[in-house]
Amino acid sequence: MLSGDEHVETVWDAFSGTRLRPYMTIANDRQAALDLYAWNARISAAVFEAVGHLEILLRNALDKCLQEQYREAERGIPWFLTQTPGGEHVATAVEAVRARLRAQEQPQGAKGRPRALRDTRDQIVAGLSFGFWSGLLGPKYEELWRTCLHRAFPHSSGRRKDVAVLLEHIRMLRNRVAHHDSMINVDIPFELRQIAQVAQYLNADAATWLEAQSRAMRVYAERPVAAEDTVVVAAREAWQLYSNPSICAYVCQAGRAFRPVERIAFYADREVKHHVPKILHRRDNVEWWDDEVARLEASEDRFERRIATVIKATRGAEGWNSGRYQVFLLSRSGDAQHRELTAPLAHRATGRGSAFTQRQRYVSLHALETAGSTADL
Numbered sequence: 001m002l003s004g005d006e007h008v009e010t011v012w013d014a015f016s017g018t019r020l021r022p023y024m025t026i027a028n029d030r031q032a033a034l035d036l037y038a039w040n041a042r043i044s045a046a047v048f049e050a051v052g053h054l055e056i057l058l059r060n061a062l063d064k065c066l067q068e069q070y071r072e073a074e075r076g077i078p079w080f081l082t083q084t085p086g087g088e089h090v091a092t093a094v095e096a097v098r099a100r101l102r103a104q105e106q107p108q109g110a111k112g113r114p115r116a117l118r119d120t121r122d123q124i125v126a127g128l129s130f131g132f133w134s135g136l137l138g139p140k141y142e143e144l145w146r147t148c149l150h151r152a153f154p155h156s157s158g159r160r161k162d163v164a165v166l167l168e169h170i171r172m173l174r175n176r177v178a179h180h181d182s183m184i185n186v187d188i189p190f191e192l193r194q195i196a197q198v199a200q201y202l203n204a205d206a207a208t209w210l211e212a213q214s215r216a217m218r219v220y221a222e223r224p225v226a227a228e229d230t231v232v233v234a235a236r237e238a239w240q241l242y243s244n245p246s247i248c249a250y251v252c253q254a255g256r257a258f259r260p261v262e263r264i265a266f267y268a269d270r271e272v273k274h275h276v277p278k279i280l281h282r283r284d285n286v287e288w289w290d291d292e293v294a295r296l297e298a299s300e301d302r303f304e305r306r307i308a309t310v311i312k313a314t315r316g317a318e319g320w321n322s323g324r325y326q327v328f329l330l331s332r333s334g335d336a337q338h339r340e341l342t343a344p345l346a347h348r349a350t351g352r353g354s355a356f357t358q359r360q361r362y363v364s365l366h367a368l369e370t371a372g373s374t375a376d377l
């Protein structure tokens with residue numbers, strides 16, 4: 001009979017330290033690392049369910065459009081057996097599915113006669129991969145998009161690239177899950193929102209059903225270990241500065257100490273704002289002088305040029321003086337690394353000294369994404 005510690009060591013060796021190293025880096029304890037590893041499997045399965053539902057919605061919608069475009073009901077020939085723009089990709093993928101279906105046939109009867117081939121059109125459509133369907137939204141199929149495929153996404157912008165970018169991102173997520181890669185550094189709520197967005201493009205009612213069925217956010221909330229990767233700063237003025245689209249930065253006094261973090265969140269107006277930008281660049285002891293602006297503007301470093309923009313936007317404004325400051329350049333809404341909460345987190349505590357933070361405090365992005373208010377932090 002193994003003791004608790006012996007059990008952990010045996011399991012650790014069975015899965016290998018190499019496999020579990022990313023989890024150990026976060027957990028700093030073998031038992032906690034195994035708990036995180038087990039959670040990773042659960043969240044992967046939950047995400048795969050959501051992607052699976054989307055895949056079926058996608059292929060059915062595209063298949064329907066293509067059937068109508070190529071008058072399949074009238075001609076009696078499946079659209080994927082006719083010539084389509086960029087059709088060499090279609091023909092290759094369809095033949096691979098048909099070959100796989102034939103290989104699955106089993107001999108029947110004493111004389112070993114094979115059964116009739118089962119590669120019906122529905123089986124072929126079901127056998128085509130997510131990559132195939134998302135690939136139909138690629139640039140080589142622009143003509144096909146304009147003639148029919150856009151009708152599969154009645155609630156989208158109507159621009160092929162907008163849908164294609166989302167689908168390619170989801171395809172990469174699907175492959176990550178299918179290959180049992182780690183999900184501990186994947187922003188699950190962000191990925192789920194992208195899945196929901198494509199589903200909404202396809203069919204609003206189906207999208208609502210898909211979100212109601214998904215267990216992914218419940219599993220995400222059960223994550224056993226989450227790194228404090230975000231600093232929440234008191235931001236009465238700083239939030240306005242960040243909200244200026246030409247700035248998107250956080251500026252504070254020079255020399256102010258921060259723990260190593262990846263993101264900044266803003267506490268103002270008695271709530272944690274919904275934007276949680278990525279820290280793209282940090283620079284301390286920046287001189288707030290006109291001649292420094294000229295030097296930075298002439299730099300080949302894009303971050304220095306952006307710092308020049310921040311200085312120019314604030315020089316002369318009320319409350320800003322010449323001197324030295326610390327600058328955090330931050331992501332904007334729409335950037336790949338940017339994150340947004342579904343809603344601001346209200347701070348309901350009242351009374352003297354009840355502010356959520358009067359300077360700064362540290363939380364995990366995971367905690368922000370799963371909280372209903374600051375009380376949950």
